[in-house]
Amino acid sequence: MEGDAAESANAKSYSGIPEAVFVDNVDEFMSLPENSEGVDKVLRKLDEQHGKYKFMEYTLATKRRRLRQQIPDLARSLEMIEKLKAQKEDMDTQFLLSDQVFVKANVPPTEKVYLWLGANVMLEYSLEGAEKLLSSNMATAKKNLACVEHDLDFLRDQWTTTEVNMARVYNWDVKKRQAAKASS
Incomplete structure (x- = not known):
């Protein structure tokens, strides 16, 4: 676990987000060959880079929202597996059929469960197999969420740097x- 923390502290971006270089000396920056076409062109490039960062942020925020919904669902499924493993006699319960629709059910002791895997696919698992799969999915989802959070932080720094660069070039x-004007 300590190795993972050290790796994530050293990693700039897990998604390959390009790093924005801070323009410290605007005179030097504007004298570079790629910036010889003028301020308007440089500002357009910086604005385009800023727009790309904003799009990346939207994509990552969507992924974060999906993972934040997935983790509690996995936790509830794991909790249910534990209840089924401990169950020794019939159990009366209600379960969610669809939004706002619950159904009463009598659940006999069982050694098997069916899990939705996505894309309209459901498979039968033993309780132990289901628990192993869900635990693995939970660990992966938590790891992915940490990576997305890290990338969002990195991305915010990049678009802030780009905004500052735009302001510095404009002010220059x-x-x-x-x-x-003063010299003429």
């Missing part, structure tokens, strides 16, 4: 124009 251009 304004000062340059004002100096040109």
Whole structure:
């Protein structure tokens, strides 16, 4: 576990998000060959980069929302597996059939359960097999959520850096124009 924490602290991005380079010296930055076409072109490139970061944020936020819903579902399923493993006699219960619709059921002791795997696929598992699968899925979901959270933090830093770069280049251009006006 300590190795994982050290790795995540050193990793910049798990999703391959490109790092925004802070423009410390705008004069040097604007004298680079790729920026020779002028301030407007540089600002357009920075704005395009900013838009890409915003799109990546939307994608990651959607993934985070899905994982945050999945984890409690997996926890409830694991809890139910534990109840079924401990059950020795018939149990009367209610279960959710669809939104706001519950059904009464009598559940006899069992050694098998059916799990929805997605894409309209349901498979039969032994209680132990189901518990193993759900536990594995839970661990994976938690790990993925941690990666997504890390990437979102990294992404926020990148778009903030890009916004600051845009402001610095714009302000540099304004000062340059004002100096040109004053000298003429």
